[in-house]
Amino acid sequence: xxxxxxxxxxxxxxxxxxxxxxxxxxxxxxxxxxxxxxxxxxxxxxxxxxxxxxxxxxxxxxxxxxxxxxxxxxxxxxxxxxxxxxxxxxxxxxxxxxxxxxxxxxxxxxxxxxxxxxxxxxxxxxxxxxxxxxxxxxxxxxxxxxxxxxxxxxxxxxxxxxxxxxxxxxxxxxxxxxxxxxxxxxxxxxxxxxxxxxxxxxxxxxxxxxxxxxxxxxxxxxxxxxxxxxx
Amino acid sequence: xxxxxxxxxxxxxxxxxxxxxxxxxxxxxxxxxxxxxxxxxxxxxxxxxxxxxxxxxxxxxxxxxxxxxxxxxxxxxxxxxxxxxxxxxxxxxxxxxxxxxxxxxxxxxxxxxxxxxxxxxxxxxxxxxxxxxxxxxxxxxxxxxxxxxxxxxxxxxxxxxxxxxxxxxxxxxxxxxxxxxxxxxxxxxxxxxxxxxxxxxxxxxxxxxxxxxxxxxxxxxxxxxxxxxxxxxxxxxxxxxxxxxxxxxxxxxxxxxxxxxxxxxxxxxxxxxxxxxxxxxxxxxxxxxxxxxxxxxxxxxxxxxxxxxxxxxxxxxxxxxxxxxxxxxxxxxxxxxxxxxxxxxxxxxxxxxxxxxxxxxxxxxxxxxxxx
Numbered sequence: 001x002x003x004x005x006x007x008x009x010x011x012x013x014x015x016x017x018x019x020x021x022x023x024x025x026x027x028x029x030x031x032x033x034x035x036x037x038x039x040x041x042x043x044x045x046x047x048x049x050x051x052x053x054x055x056x057x058x059x060x061x062x063x064x065x066x067x068x069x070x071x072x073x074x075x076x077x078x079x080x081x082x083x084x085x086x087x088x089x090x091x092x093x094x095x096x097x098x099x100x101x102x103x104x105x106x107x108x109x110x111x112x113x114x115x116x117x118x119x120x121x122x123x124x125x126x127x128x129x130x131x132x133x134x135x136x137x138x139x140x141x142x143x144x145x146x147x148x149x150x151x152x153x154x155x156x157x158x159x160x161x162x163x164x165x166x167x168x169x170x171x172x173x174x175x176x177x178x179x180x181x182x183x184x185x186x187x188x189x190x191x192x193x194x195x196x197x198x199x200x201x202x203x204x205x206x207x208x209x210x211x212x213x214x215x216x217x218x219x220x221x222x223x224x225x226x227x228x229x230x231x
Numbered sequence: 232x233x234x235x236x237x238x239x240x241x242x243x244x245x246x247x248x249x250x251x252x253x254x255x256x257x258x259x260x261x262x263x264x265x266x267x268x269x270x271x272x273x274x275x276x277x278x279x280x281x282x283x284x285x286x287x288x289x290x291x292x293x294x295x296x297x298x299x300x301x302x303x304x305x306x307x308x309x310x311x312x313x314x315x316x317x318x319x320x321x322x323x324x325x326x327x328x329x330x331x332x333x334x335x336x337x338x339x340x341x342x343x344x345x346x347x348x349x350x351x352x353x354x355x356x357x358x359x360x361x362x363x364x365x366x367x368x369x370x371x372x373x374x375x376x377x378x379x380x381x382x383x384x385x386x387x388x389x390x391x392x393x394x395x396x397x398x399x400x401x402x403x404x405x406x407x408x409x410x411x412x413x414x415x416x417x418x419x420x421x422x423x424x425x426x427x428x429x430x431x432x433x434x435x436x437x438x439x440x441x442x443x444x445x446x447x448x449x450x451x452x453x454x455x456x457x458x459x460x461x462x463x464x465x466x467x468x469x470x471x472x473x474x475x476x477x478x479x480x481x482x483x484x485x486x487x488x489x490x491x492x493x494x495x496x497x498x499x500x501x502x503x504x505x506x507x508x509x510x511x512x513x514x515x516x517x518x519x520x521x522x523x524x525x526x527x528x529x530x531x532x533x534x535x536x537x538x539x540x541x542x543x544x545x546x547x548x549x550x551x552x553x554x555x556x557x558x559x560x561x562x563x564x565x566x567x568x569x570x571x572x573x574x575x576x577x578x579x580x581x582x583x584x585x586x587x588x589x590x591x592x593x594x595x596x597x598x599x600x601x602x603x
Contacts, residue, residue, distance in 0.1 A: 081337045107446040108453065110461040112432030115418065120461060122408060124453060131284070132453075140289075147286055150415025152408065155285050167451040189447050194432060 002046040003220045006060055006069035007039070009051035013203060016095045017070045024228045044227060045220045055079075061087050061208045067221065068208075074100055074178060074201035078138050087206040091230040096203030098178040100138055102145075102196035105167055105174075106189045113194050114149045117174070121153040124173065135159035135172035138198075142176040145198045164188040205230065241343065241562065241598045249347050252593035253329040256349040259373060260327035265351055268326045270311035272333075276301035279310060282577065283545065292333050304333035308350050309546070309571065309588065310578065316354055316586075317579040323355035329593070342563060343594070352588030354575075360515060362587050363550040363570060364522035370554065370566050370589045371528060377599045379554040379565055383492070384539025386410065387549040387570075388499065388512045392485050395508020396478055398423060399471050401464060411545040413538070420482065425473035436462065437469050481506045488537040492520055495535035519550060540567075546574045550587065556599060565599070566591040 007028065008014045018028045027042040028049055039049030050066055057071035058079040070093065076083050104111050111120050121132040132154045136142050139156050146154060157172050164184050166172040176198060179185055185192065205228075213221065225231055238244050261267060277300065279287050291306040305311070308328050316324055329349040336342045351369060353362045371381065393406045402423050409415040421427040436442055442462055449455050484502050488495050499513045520530045540551035549570030556562055568589020576583035 082340065105450050105453070107443075107449045107455070108458060109436060109442045109446050110458050110465060112436075113430055115422070115430075116433075118415065119405065120453070122405075123457065123461060123464075127457060128452065143285055143289055147289075148414075150409060150412040150418070152284055152412070152415075155280065156288075170452050173451050173453055189450050194430065 001214055001217050002048045003068065003217055003224065004048045004050050004066040005041065006050045006052050006057045006066035006071075008054040008057070008070060013054060013070075013096055014051070017093070017203065020093050020095075021228070026224070026227060044224045046216070047220060047224060057206075058083075058087075061206055064208060064210055064212075066208070067210070067213070067217075068224075069206050070203055071206065072096055072098065072201045073204050074098065074138065074141070074199055076204070076206060077199065078141050081140075086209055088209055090205040090207050090225065091228070093203040093205060096201075098180050098201045099197055100141060100176065100178055100199040100201065101185075101192045102134070102142070102176050102198060103164075103174065103179075103185050103190040103192050106186075106191045108191075111193070114146075114151055114196065117193060118151045118153070121151065125153045131155040132174065133157045133172040134174045134176055135163050135166040136176035137163070138176060138178075141198055149195075164190060237600070238598055241594055244594055244597045248597050249594045252597040253347045253349050256373065256591055256593055256596070257327050257329045260325075260349070260351045260369070263325070263351075263369060265325040265327035268312060268315060268328050269330070270305065270308055270315065270328065272305050272331070273302040274305050274311060275299070276303045278314075278578075279303050279306065282310065282574070289337060290334055292335060305331070306334055307332055308348060308590070309352070309574070312350070312352055312588075313571075313575055313578050313586065316352075316584075317575060317582060320354060322584065323353070323357070325354075326350075326352045339563075341561075347593050348590045349593055350588055350590040352586060354584050354586045356585055358522075359549070359570070359585050359587070360518035360522045362585070363519050364526050364528070366568055366587050366589050367523060367550075367552055368526035368528055370552075370568065370591060373591065374554050374566060374596070377556070377565070377596065378558075380534075380557050381552060381554050382534050382536060382539055383550070383552045384536050384541075385512065385516055385550055386541065386547055388509055388516065388537055389482075389485055389541075390548060391509045391512040392482055392506060395506060396474060396482075398474050398478075399468065401468065402471070402474070411541060413541055420474070420479055423474045424476065424479045426479075429469075433465070437466060477505070485509070486538045488535070490535060492530045492533045492535045495537070496520065499537075515549075540569065546571045548573045552589070556595075559599070562595060563592075565595045 007017050021028050026044045029040045031038045031040060039051055041047040041049045052060060054071045055075055057069040058076045060066045061069045062080055076087060080086050111117055124132045134154050135157050137160050142156060159166055163175050163177040165188060166175060276293055292304040294302045296302050312326055327350065329347060331345055332348050333345050336344050351366060353366055355362045389410060393403055396403055405419055406416060409419060481502060488498050490498060496517055503509050503513050524530050540547060547569035551569035553564040554566040555564050566589055570587040572585045575586050
């Protein structure tokens with residue numbers, strides 16, 4: 001057996017992850033073919049590199065098909081119920097920063113806080129006969145956040161992309177989405193609620209919580225963690 | 232001594248044993264004059280979402296159907312039984328049922344996500360206190376061999392207190408809407424009482440002579456008129472005098488009542504001197520105690536908490552109760568119930584009937600010793 005490390009398979013997240021490991025003496029490399037989602041690890045013993053979509057890494061960690069994985073905090077919390085019991089945070093990697101926020105139209109000058117959103121939702125429902133719709137792909141995180149803060153009379157509508165456009169298209173009245181600079185929100189005439197920060201996310205190295213590693217694999221893992229300076 | 236045949240966990244009880252226990256319990260309710268009813272397992276999600284809001288998705292299993300739209304695996308019987316009664320029920324009516332309900336258990340993965348419920352529901356306009364007592368006493372008598380702890384409460388007293396607050400109708404409506412969300416209820420109370428600071432954004436909005444000056448384009452379904460209406464409502468609210476500290480204290484005093492029933496009644500009567508709006512609800516509580524005593528319930532030892540069931544039992548708006556097992560604190564309640572007059576109004580399309588009911592979990596009854 002070997003230790004399997006899951007890393008996002010494309011884009012800046014992959015490059016930055018490669019750099020982060022490289023700076024700690026562990027070289028990650030795609031295999032010779034750019035098209036093949038496999039890779040090579042040098043400088044860390046018996047470790048295998050698996051390239052995956054960032055969204056699949058939480059589930060693969062949970063299923064035990066990879067032992068270590070780099071992905072966003074947002075994806076782990078959205079995908080894994082009771083995530084603290086299922087994965088350990090080894091290190092926050094300092095890139096891939098993104099905030100999951102609740103945003104409403106800029107023109108809603110009367111809505112700046114969750115308290116306002118709740119009151120506006122009650123009035124909206126009475127007026128329009130349906131609940132105020134919030135477009136998101138982070139259903140669990142948003143629902144838990146709104147429940148904890150006692151916001152009622154909303155419904156979540158699924159949006160897997162171009163979420164900022166849903167308000168203008170009248171398929172939602174508000175959105176909950178990931179933003180890094182807020183530029184896209186502003187360009188779409190949306191504003192973040194003062195207390196609308198649901199989660200701060202960044203690229204994070206997670207370790208699956210498993211008891212069934214072989215002695216050899218556990219030694220490999222311990223050595224890798226020491227080399228990376230994480231525990 | 233541990234009985235070697237006694238199961239160690241609820242999941243050790245066989246389905247056959249649970250089904251037999253459910254049959255026995257339903258038989259008792261039938262004997263008492265209840266009509267047996269059945270409901271579909273697949274329920275239209277829209278009705279449940281309308282009633283419970285988005286939170287129900289965290290608790291119920293949703294199935295999609297390209298023809299019928301979203302469906303939910305029955306998370307409880309109350310809603311379909313009320314719908315059935317409102318559609319063609321005779322009055323008064325007593326119903327019993329047994330069957331599976333389905334609940335996602337994200338917060339408690341160790342709990343069953345599929346289990347049997349046996350219920351007893353009474354639709355009767357004549358004597359609410361008697362109906363409350365009847366439902367409680369039937370469940371109490373059935374569960375008596377299991378030595379459970381009974382807890383009771385009455386959401387109607389808090390609602391009456393809110394309705395009687397000397398403040399604006401808008402504030403009362405906001406508080407009523409959040410009776411079942413203690414944290415938001417508290418935040419609203421603090422704001423209406425002037426105890427929490429006005430957010431800077433709110434203060435700026437109220438001071439602005441032309442709030443829409445920098446609003447930018449209006450996008451989405453919520454119109455400029457709706458925004459203007461809320462600004463007007465906020466201005467009215469800012470001009471209204473704060474809820475007095477004395478009134479906040481009275482609400483807190485009600486929420487903190489936690490005594491045996493006779494002491495709780497005494498305490499609530501004291502509070503009612505300063506808050507006469509709860510007199511009717513307190514008189515209803517007193518009448519219920521008499522009705523319970525007449526059915527042989529030892530009300531002197533029965534526990535009462537004014538905030539009981541506030542965060543989990545959202546459609547109940549009067550009497551609420553639950554039976555739990557001290558020897559097994561890890562178990563959910565073995566039986567729960569309460570009065571849900573408002574639910575019949577919401578589902579009755581203009582009609583309403585006072586209703587009270589309760590459910591027992593035969594799986595837990597069998598686990599704890601059941602009929603033996």
